[in-house]
Amino acid sequence: MGSTPPYQPFLLRCLHGLTGLFLIAAILTAFWTYNTYDGRWGTVPLPNFPAIEGIHGTFGLWTLLIFPVFVVYACRPGQRRLVQANSLAQLAQPGQPLWWYTLHRGANTLALFALAFALFSGKMMDETWLPQGELTHSWYYAHLVSWGVMVAAIALHLLLSVRVGGPPLLLSIVQWRYRPQDSPTRWPQQARDWWQRHWPRPWLGWWQSRSALIGLEVTLLGTILAAWLISMLKG
Known part of the structure; x- marks a missing residue:
């Protein structure tokens, strides 16, 4: 394991950081909400704070808003960090470095599914x-x-990140520096370039790409869309 943090794309760090920040706040306030209103399986000595449910809902909403953008990035530019078509075959070599990397990709993918389920079930509540x-x-x-x-x-995501990359991998996702080509000032032009390459059928290249994680992206985005639609219909 090297001591120099690997370089992570700046957009990935921004999306990962925002999603992680909102998610951790939602988890902490979720426990406080349970502690205040339920507590059937144990409690801790936290103040009784009825307004915490609304605060939890706010953090959940912010997570819900940023999550689709993070999903699109993860399933397209960041797809090498998720499960691959040959992941099962790679798991046939336990203990090898590639085996650990495959487990890490699986943990990343599991975290996306878990968050989608958490957001969907939250929208179904009253x-x-x-x-x-x-x-x-x-x-x-x-x-x-x-x-x-x-x-x-x-x-699991954090433990396997430490296993495959050590502390430098964890530090790489929280660094602020970025390369010139990653500058936020270039993002609008890069978005326009992408659109022009695929216009007038912007989704055709994605659908035909053999490397795109189509099923994963459709499932996650479809879950979020369904959460919004169902909650509006029942409201």
């Missing part, structure tokens, strides 16, 4: 349930389970 003591709704249980899976997925 904000009046907990204040009214309605703790037996199936979507509330699903949301509790989803956050437990989310915490486990984050822990």
